[in-house]
Amino acid sequence: MxxxxxxxxxxxxxxxxxxxxxxxxxxxxxxxxxxxxxxxxxxxxxxxxxxxxxxxxxxxxxxxxxxxxxxxxxxxxxxxxxxxxxxxxxxxxxxxxxxxxxxxxxxxxxxxxxxxxxxxxxxxxxxxxxxxxxxxxxxxxxxxxxxxxxxxxxxxxxxxxxxxxxxxxxxxxxxxxxxxxxxxxxxxxxxxxxxxxxxxxxxxxxxxxxxxxxxxxxxxxxxxxxxxxxxxxxxxxxxxxxxxxxxxxxxxxxxxxxxxxxxxxxxxxxxxxxxxxxxxxxxxxxxxxxxxxxxxxxxxxxxxxxxxxxxxEKADLSNPAQPVVEVPDGRIDFDHVSFRYKKEGKENVLKDINLSIHAGETIGIIGGTGSAKSSLVNLISRLYDVSEGSVKVGGIDVRNYDMEVLRNQVAVVLQKNVLFSGTILENLRWGNKEATEEECERACQLACADEFIQRMPDGYHTYIEQGGTNVSGGQKQRLCIARALLKKPKILILDDSTSAVDTATDAKIRKAFAEEIPDTTKLIIAQRISSIQSADRIIVMEDGRINGFGTHEELLENNPIYQEVYHSQTKAGGDFDENRGGEQA
CATH class of the missing domain: 1.20.1560.10 (ABC transporter type 1, transmembrane domain)
Incomplete structure (x- = not known):
């Protein structure tokens, strides 16, 4: 000491x-x-x-x-x-x-x-x-x-x-x-x-x-x-x-x-x-x-x-002796992955996950609260290390990358959206400090944030209070998505980050992603099936395992959990947990 x-x-x-x-x-x-x-x-x-x-x-x-x-x-x-x-x-x-x-x-x-x-x-x-x-x-x-x-x-x-x-x-x-x-x-x-x-x-x-x-x-x-x-x-x-x-x-x-x-x-x-x-x-x-x-x-x-x-206190994660400094593409592979938050923990949060996602695919992820959806995507940008198995990005184990390089190519919009005190432009440039105002505007257009920013008195120079208290939840989410897009990542992860956005705007954002960033691998965690049904494939999570993986049509045909939630939401609306609870009751 x-x-x-x-x-x-x-x-x-x-x-x-x-x-x-x-x-x-x-x-x-x-x-x-x-x-x-x-x-x-x-x-x-x-x-x-x-x-x-x-x-x-x-x-x-x-x-x-x-x-x-x-x-x-x-x-x-x-x-x-x-x-x-x-x-x-x-x-x-x-x-x-x-x-x-x-x-x-x-x-x-x-x-x-x-x-x-x-x-x-x-x-x-x-x-x-x-x-x-x-x-x-x-x-x-x-x-x-x-x-x-x-x-x-x-x-x-x-x-x-x-x-x-x-x-x-x-x-x-x-x-x-x-x-x-x-x-x-x-x-x-x-x-x-x-x-x-x-x-x-x-x-x-x-x-x-x-x-x-x-x-x-x-x-x-x-x-x-x-x-x-x-x-x-x-x-x-x-x-x-x-x-x-x-x-x-x-x-x-x-x-x-x-x-x-x-x-x-x-x-x-x-x-x-x-x-x-x-x-x-x-x-x-x-x-x-x-x-x-x-x-x-x-x-x-x-x-x-x-x-x-x-x-x-020593960081649990560190760079290897000779780190890889370039991410080839947005391909993602989970090879017999198990994960627990504490080394001394007895029970795994994720259990024997095997998954292969092609570069440029749009993948939807759905599951109840506690099904380990966020834990799954946190392993991709190496916010945590796997307990067993390996996670690969671009065919290379994430533990072999330089962490800064990897995280610059894997943009994550977390569940809890955080904005910092400063102007909208200053917040956007957290994604890319060299970004021009035109690039920031373009990212906001893709995230459907430009429409409300233009209505503000000072536009992109409007001051954001600490924690983003002077913007709504949906506006905050769209600004965070635009900030992530400015990184120009090979992989974009949206962790339930359109939950406060209306369905029409949600659809606009998904359409913009499909047209403007087709080569970026997109993982979208959502509670609403309407947010992910147009995805190339959808993962259904339950209790830390993959219960189903396929297109919207395939899951409707052969996955009971997906069928149950889909029919509940198309009849009465609501989120994953509410609808499953209602059906089971």
């Missing part, structure tokens, strides 16, 4: 090195000031030597300025190093997340990833700055002050040694108990962020069902859990201050009492007593700083584990 985190310091190694150097320099200067003060009192004030007082005063002023400069530079480089460290952590996590396969992403919740990129990284940033500055300054100050105290008077300095042992033991006990609470609190942050994200993304549903009070109550519960954990931890941590004050005042009393007796006995000077009292504060404040560092590091340990978990 430590190695992973330190690898992200990168270009900020110099700043990370200079920060403790300047902090140590500041401590050395601070340690010399009480010595100069003692000399001023003993040789200047008590003897009335003003010239000596001026000289020593000048030296102290120079030391103060040197300490100020060292402290300023230590703070400057500390801020630079910690901010840069945090930036690199966020970049490393975000970059690695982009390489994740769907199975990798399934391991982390969205709210959890957001917490790791924000709260957890901020904790590590603060901890790193504390380590560079305070974790260097505090031990250095403790060692220098203890050394000088023992050099002045070993007998009085032993009081500090006893105080350090007592305070150190007490702080360790406090931190051990507080640690478990800090480790738990960040897990509660995930629940808090999940509540916020779910509420905001589903705000229309919340308002439609008048569930604002319920959502507020749920959020309040998540807030209370975080609050309770922090209160438990802070109740222990705040004991640092009273313990520190008790120890400081006890040391001052002991030093003053013993020191006064020594001054009377002429074994200690007034200046040396003043120096010892100053070192008392240095020693005990160093312990206080160390306790703060321990608290911050304790809090950040849980964050460190969560951040390194994301950085070290």
């Amino acid at each position: 430590i190695k992973t985190l330190l690898s992200q310091v990168k270009e900020f190694k110099k700043a990370s090195f200079l920060t403790p150097v300047f902090m140590i320099l500041e401590v050395v200067v601070e340690t010399m000031i009480p010595v100069a003060m003692a000399l001023m009192i003993d040789n200047g004030v008590e003897k009335g030597n003003m010239s000596y007082i001026y000289r020593v005063g000048a030296v102290m002023a120079v030391l103060d300025i040197a300490g100020l400069i060292a402290g300023f530079l230590g703070g400057k480089y500390g801020a630079l190093a910690s901010s840069g460290f945090a930036r690199n952590l966020r970049k490393a996590m975000y970059t690695n997340i982009q390489t994740f396969s769907f199975s990798n992403i399934d391991k982390f919740s969205t709210a959890g990833l957001i917490t790791r990129l924000t709260t957890d990284v901020t904790n590590l940033q603060n901890a790193y700055q504390m380590i560079l500055r305070m974790c260097t300054r505090a031990p250095a100050s403790l060692i220098c002050a203890m050394t000088m105290a023992f050099l002045i008077n070993a007998r009085l300095a032993s009081v500090y040694l006893i105080a350090v042992i007592f305070l150190g033991f007490a702080l360790v006990m406090i931190l051990r108990r507080a640690t478990k609470y800090f480790q738990e609190v960040f897990k509660k942050y995930d629940d808090l962020n999940a509540s916020v994200q779910e509420n905001i993304s589903g705000i229309r549903v919340v308002k439609a069902y008048v569930r604002e009070d319920y959502e507020t109550s749920k959020f309040q519960k998540a807030c209370n859990k975080v609050y309770e954990m922090f209160v438990r931890a802070e109740k222990l941590v705040v004991m640092n201050m009273p313990l520190m004050q008790f120890t400081v005042y006890a040391c001052i009393l002991c030093i003053s009492w013993l020191g006064a007796k020594m001054i009377v006995g002429s074994s200690l000077t007034t200046g040396e007593l003043m120096s010892l009292l100053t070192y008392c504060m240095n020693i005990l404040m160093s312990l206080m700083m160390l306790s703060m560092v321990f608290v911050m590091v304790t809090m950040s340990m849980a964050s460190a584990e969560r951040v390194t978990e994301v950085i070290n």
Whole structure:
């Protein structure tokens, strides 16, 4: 874990090195000031030597300025190093997340990833700055002050040694108990962020069902859990201050009492007593700083584990050593394919699939919810890897392709259509960043999106809100289809992506595909038989297996499931699940 985190310091190694150097320099200067003060009192004030007082005063002023400069530079480089460290952590996590396969992403919740990129990284940033500055300054100050105290008077300095042992033991006990609470609190942050994200993304549903009070109550519960954990931890941590004050005042009393007796006995000077009292504060404040560092590091340990978990997560899918960089055509072959989402899973989602699709064919796929239609097509663009068998595109196993090349030639319009904030043109160019406005318009004409875009005030420069909230479901689907067409793929997969489109527009889209992109292999998942009956062949899926495969006429003749759904829909309308359920009832 430590190695992973330190690898992200990168270009900020110099700043990370200079920060403790300047902090140590500041401590050395601070340690010399009480010595100069003692000399001023003993040789200047008590003897009335003003010239000596001026000289020593000048030296102290120079030391103060040197300490100020060292402290300023230590703070400057500390801020630079910690901010840069945090930036690199966020970049490393975000970059690695982009390489994740769907199975990798399934391991982390969205709210959890957001917490790791924000709260957890901020904790590590603060901890790193504390380590560079305070974790260097505090031990250095403790060692220098203890050394000088023992050099002045070993007998009085032993009081500090006893105080350090007592305070150190007490702080360790406090931190051990507080640690478990800090480790738990960040897990509660995930629940808090999940509540916020779910509420905001589903705000229309919340308002439609008048569930604002319920959502507020749920959020309040998540807030209370975080609050309770922090209160438990802070109740222990705040004991640092009273313990520190008790120890400081006890040391001052002991030093003053013993020191006064020594001054009377002429074994200690007034200046040396003043120096010892100053070192008392240095020693005990160093312990206080160390306790703060321990608290911050304790809090950040849980964050460190969560951040390194994301950085070290290896993508399940990777390119072969010598990947194929060209897809010959849109032919698709499934050879005894079985698939399960988790390696340790016992039951396959897809079971012994054998399938051969010719380049340029239009294939319809129909089946009930949970029949693994989407799982089938996800294997073609290698969003997941097969558990058994092989999937071939253009006669080549998809695992032998460069993934970027393969996915550029296999365009997928998923069930959940996603548009990003920006203009319509910017969204379309996700399919092809080099596409001209004319190419975008042509793709929209094929997807029957041009007709509603032209009616918008700004046309193709109309701004799309985050998530596409200012366009209808059908409009969103057509824009996503146009975006996929701009890739000019050899295979086009429409995963129930015309469900929100009226039947007339659906027919127009299918006709445009047949006339304009005849060489592209088209796979259309649908619930309506009218959307796929004109396809070259149709796959009927049931329980992860292929129940039937043939033309519309062939399936009507020999496939009971297809017959059942067709007759239901032509009589009463409806989708696959509703009609099968109605018939069975």
